[in-house]
Amino acid sequence: MEATYAALCKHGYASLRMQDIADESSKSKATLHYHYESKQALLYALLDYLTDSFAERIETLEGETPADQLLSLVEHYLSPGEDDAREEFRTALLEIKAQGPYDDRFRAELTEFDRLLHGRIRSLLEAGQADGIVRRDIDPDETAEFITTVLNGAQTRHVAVDHPTDQTYAMLETYVTRELLAEDATPTEVGLE
Amino acid sequence: MEATYAALCKHGYASLRMQDIADESSKSKATLHYHYESKQALLYALLDYLTDSFAERIETLEGETPADQLLSLVEHYLSPGEDDAREEFRTALLEIKAQGPYDDRFRAELTEFDRLLHGRIRSLLEAGQADGIVRRDIDPDETAEFITTVLNGAQTRHVAVDHPTDQTYAMLETYVTRELLAEDATPTEVGLE
Structure with missing residues (x-):
């Protein structure tokens, strides 16, 4: 491997x-x-x-609350490491994603990874709702789809046009803080500051 | 061509x-x-x-208000047509995006398209703020980056794992309506209903 x-x-x-x-x-x-x-x-x-390793890696995430853990997951996905090999891997992975329509095994592997990422985000949002930290009027499944789409877009734009992934991280942090947190959850309470 | x-x-x-x-x-x-x-x-x-055609196409967008026009732009980007060739073009474009790091001319063309899309979204958000339809406390530039990233992600997930682009459209419509519109702008006023 x-x-x-x-x-x-x-x-x-x-x-x-x-x-x-x-x-x-x-x-x-x-x-x-x-x-x-x-x-x-x-x-x-x-x-x-790689999917199995990722699954293991995101089982336990840093952070006191589900909201913090969600941002840890986002950070891990967007900047898994700083070395050159990681950069080159992202590019190769985009080539492999472009094989999705032509190669059923690639599509199956990519779908498993996609579901894993989406499922983990959804479960964090659900846990946040149970704790009263995340707004109850958001749909955890749809919101997890949205964040998964954002993460895919960040990788694609990074490879295609060198868009900085830390900018996407900052945008997602704003999105989570402003749009997903319950109004009565203060930043301190959810551990974001 | x-x-x-x-x-x-x-x-x-x-x-x-x-x-x-x-x-x-x-x-x-x-x-x-x-x-x-x-x-x-x-x-x-x-x-x-294709970039020139897209620029011309999005110069005039359907919709009464900048918020409507933004959703027209999103719709046009996500579902430019239903024929098979469009599907295959998306896939080929993802292959070309994966060449970004290795081919300066591809990167330059992709960057021009990316800037065009981002710039048009930003100008619609700015126009919406001037009209009092879009919240004044959002940053048009950062928000346009976010939406551009979502659009890239929708294309990538569609090619890689067959994620439906109309689901991303629905999520962006919710995002625009709930998070970007000024609180005193009613759905009717902005033409969304």
């Missing part, structure tokens, strides 16, 4: 070959082929692995 | 060849090469042409 990740970052999706993955690992191309039919099969396994 | 558009929709970005474009036009591959150095040059010209 590490070798596939490294090779994908280095070469991008379109020009990636099995040999590039072998070059990043201690295994030969023949050995890789013994376990995985094609570079596609390795990429499916990689997306599956 | 029509032939380039048709060939791009049919073959996608990665596997597009000059011959594919010639096949869609009345010109030979040699004639195309006489005018355009490469398929890249044709694609740059296509993006430039």
